[in-house]
Amino acid sequence: MKHKKLFVTIGATFALFLAIITAASFYLVDYALVSVQRDRDSDMSKIEKRFPEVKPWLDSLQAVGALRDTFVVMPQTGKRAHALYVRSPRAEGRTAVLVHGYGDKATSMLPIARIYNRQMNANVLLPDLYAHGQSDGEAIQMGWKDRLDVLHWISLAPEMFGTTADSLRLVVHGISMGAATTMCVSGEQTPRYVKCFVEDCGYTSVWDEFSNEISARFSLPDFPLMYTASWLVKAKYGWGFNEASPLKQVAKCQKPMLFIHGDNDTFVPTWMVYPLYEAKPQPKALWIAHGSKHADAYADYKEEYARRVVGFVEKYL
Incomplete structure (x- = not known):
């Protein structure tokens, strides 16, 4: 009788533990990928206040109707995706695809x-990623499946900008989750006109990013929640935390890459840039922005940021 009660108690405890972990996994996935506040409106006041240099440039574009937008249907998802774009009459094939971060949108x-x-x-060309801005979608893809959407935008670039694949020279530049997306793109087979x-x-x-966040925000270890949440994402959305690895992707990239990171970044900890840089074959370059927090390198060092980016990219475009 005592053994039976013991087994019942153990079974009930295990069932309760399983229920708690399952509920926590659903909560984590919803918190990180579904219910996160996403900036979907078109209010430009925040950007123009923080970056006043943008307004006269935008005004000049809008005066001649040069800032346009478009919608396409993504072949991988069947969802409608949105992008802004500017066609420069003096581009001579030079083109930049710019990828925004987590919870953000193209205008950022x-x-x-x-x-x-x-x-x-x-x-x-500035796409709204899946489930961001004016693009459709239910759950954020953290850059992994987004790489396929960005590859599709890249394939559309010659037609969008009225040129041929032979004359196009293209750079992909991303910030935060957009940087992860960029690195995931870099590990795929890209057209010859993608130069850097x-x-x-x-x-x-x-995995590393969410592990950092559940530790920082909730003081929780990886086991078991990271494992169960990853299994849940795999079942619901078709990808897992470990396979979504910019580190593995940059190791396959043979084209040039510039790495930028603030040395006061705690959201995507600064230490992450070093294994990424080491994994990437040459050619490559690294700039650590002194004192910059997450995604603040341009805001803190506008002239140096522009100089370093242009200096690097011009060598290949």
């Missing part, structure tokens, strides 16, 4: 677009 990359368009006369990449404060893997 306009300060970086200004660098390419004003200083390099380049075309710029710039990643600004991207993470080594989704």
